[in-house]
Amino acid sequence: MDMKTVVNTSTTSGKKEPVIVIENLCKAFGDNVVLDDFNLTVHKDENVVVLGKSGAGKSVLIKCIIGLMKPDSGRILVFGDNVAELNHDELDRIRTKVGFLFQSNALYDSMTVRENLEFSLRRHWIEVTQHDIDNLVKEALENVGLPHTVDMMPAELSGGMAKRIALARTMILKPEIILYDEPTTGLDPVTAREIDKLIVKLQKKYKASSIVISHDMNCVKNTADRVVLLLDGKCYTDGTYEELLVSADKNVKQFFE
Amino acid sequence: MDFLVKMREYFNQTGSIARFAGNFFTVGMKPRYEIKELLAQCYFIGYNSLPLVGLTGFIMGLVLTMQLRPSMVVYGVASQLPIMVGVAIIREIGPVITGLIFAGKIGSSIGAELGSMKVTEQIDAMEVAGTNPFKYLVATRVVATTLMLPILTILGDAIALFGAYVGVNIRSVTSLHLFFSEIFNSLVYGDIAPAVIKTFFFGFAVGIVGCYKGYFSSKGTRGVGSSANSAVVLASVLIFIIDLLAVQITDVLGLN
Numbered sequence: 001m002d003m004k005t006v007v008n009t010s011t012t013s014g015k016k017e018p019v020i021v022i023e024n025l026c027k028a029f030g031d032n033v034v035l036d037d038f039n040l041t042v043h044k045d046e047n048v049v050v051l052g053k054s055g056a057g058k059s060v061l062i063k064c065i066i067g068l069m070k071p072d073s074g075r076i077l078v079f080g081d082n083v084a085e086l087n088h089d090e091l092d093r094i095r096t097k098v099g100f101l102f103q104s105n106a107l108y109d110s111m112t113v114r115e116n117l118e119f120s121l122r123r124h125w126i127e128v129t130q131h132d133i134d135n136l137v138k139e140a141l142e143n144v145g146l147p148h149t150v151d152m153m154p155a156e157l158s159g160g161m162a163k164r165i166a167l168a169r170t171m172i173l174k175p176e177i178i179l180y181d182e183p184t185t186g187l188d189p190v191t192a193r194e195i196d197k198l199i200v201k202l203q204k205k206y207k208a209s210s211i212v213i214s215h216d217m218n219c220v221k222n223t224a225d226r227v228v229l230l231l232d233g234k235c236y237t238d239g240t241y242e243e244l245l246v247s248a249d250k251n252v253k254q255f256f257e
Numbered sequence: 258m259d260f261l262v263k264m265r266e267y268f269n270q271t272g273s274i275a276r277f278a279g280n281f282f283t284v285g286m287k288p289r290y291e292i293k294e295l296l297a298q299c300y301f302i303g304y305n306s307l308p309l310v311g312l313t314g315f316i317m318g319l320v321l322t323m324q325l326r327p328s329m330v331v332y333g334v335a336s337q338l339p340i341m342v343g344v345a346i347i348r349e350i351g352p353v354i355t356g357l358i359f360a361g362k363i364g365s366s367i368g369a370e371l372g373s374m375k376v377t378e379q380i381d382a383m384e385v386a387g388t389n390p391f392k393y394l395v396a397t398r399v400v401a402t403t404l405m406l407p408i409l410t411i412l413g414d415a416i417a418l419f420g421a422y423v424g425v426n427i428r429s430v431t432s433l434h435l436f437f438s439e440i441f442n443s444l445v446y447g448d449i450a451p452a453v454i455k456t457f458f459f460g461f462a463v464g465i466v467g468c469y470k471g472y473f474s475s476k477g478t479r480g481v482g483s484s485a486n487s488a489v490v491l492a493s494v495l496i497f498i499i500d501l502l503a504v505q506i507t508d509v510l511g512l513n
Binding site for chain 2: 063066068088092095096100102103104105106107108109119120123
């Protein structure tokens with residue numbers, strides 16, 4: 001039995017309903033084809049790690065899911081809605097349920113930590129009072145262990161702190177799906193493991209599904225329910241970390257050596 | 258061949274900027290309006306530019322007067338010095354110099370700020386947070402530059418005239434009342450209105466170019482630096498082009 005057969009059997013049984021369905025996704029930049037007939041389904045409460053080389057199209061994939069990039073062809077269904085066909089208001093409605101942690105954290109330089117966290121709450125047309133906002137900000141910062149940073153500017157934060165604040169900002173709307181773009185890149189090993197633990201803790205707390213883009217194998221090991229290997233624009237294989245770890249396929253092995 | 262490639266790039270960029278400016282009217286002017294951000298930008302762009310505009314205006318008025326005086330004395334028209342300086346400052350030198358100072362300070366600042374936000378994915382983060390970044394970042398800044406530059410120009414002109422008054426009083430004695438009376442008695446509607454109206458266009462050009470260069474900044478610190486730099490250069494050139502068009506229009510309308 002080859003790896004694909006093993007994986008398909010193990011990932012289709014006993015799954016909850018799908019929250020993200022990607023069908024035949026294609027995306028190219030000029031002659032550079034980054035996604036070529038890519039397929040993936042993410043189920044409720046599932047944590048999928050997309051593994052691939054730098055420049056393989058992993059970040060492009062999650063930017064297509066959140067609607068920051070338009071696919072050339074194919075469908076991306078998030079909670080059953082095709083993202084490419086949604087108008088701006090419908091996309092905003094979906095985005096209240098989908099959090100995105102940027103690789104560079106993307107904290108707004110000109111705003112304090114509090115204002116960074118409040119921004120999504122104030123912008124998404126969600127009816128909340130100032131009292132609710134204060135409580136949500138407090139809860140989000142306590143979740144990441146940094147309540148004392150509330151009035152600090154992003155420039156005053158260390159790399160690990162900035163990542164935690166970015167994570168708090170992502171989680172403040174209590175999203176049902178979270179997309180992580182290389183959450184541990186650029187962090188020291190100790191901080192990276194703390195971020196891994198935080199990702200798992202918050203995912204369990206809010207029962208969120210997630211896609212984690214990474215090539216940090218410790219992050220993959222710590223966070224993945226299922227690992228998908230993106231190679232040549234396609235979903236080359238998928239399976240649990242342990243399944244891929246023992247794979248004889250040279251394309252899979254190179255990531256685990 | 259190299260020349261043809263550069264020409265094509267030039268026309269492509271001109272088209273892109275025109276489309277970007279078009280988006281300002283079609284997308285940026287639709288509700289929901291970002292009033293709080295607009296007021297914040299008016300404060301940063303307008304109020305924070307006042308010391309620089311005031312200082313340069315004062316020096317400009319003083320130096321212009323001191324340099325004009327010897328020539329006017331030779332021709333025996335030194336008494337016309339306030340009128341000469343007043344008309345020059347209000348019609349041409351005030352708006353253009355203030356516009357160039359504004360392009361240097363604000364054009365580069367907007368280009369660098371938006372460029373930095375672009376390369377650090379803050380603009381994408383804003384979109385994910387349910388905000389149209391074009392409205393929040395571009396429309397507010399362009400409206401603020403368009404509204405603030407005329408106000409800064411009027412204030413800059415007033416300070417430049419005061420500088421001219423100081424310049425006149427270095428070699429002779431003239432009262433403040435007499436100095437300003439002479440200037441305002443000689444000015445007509447056609448001196449003031451076109452000069453103020455063209456500064457709205459200067460401000461719009463500075464805002465659009467700064468935002469365009471920042472919004473489409475290439476990756477990396479070099480891209481951000483290049484955005485800031487090219488925003489200043491292009492905005493300054495546009496100020497001269499608009500000035501040239503403005504003088505032609507006022508001439509045709511018989512306002513010169």
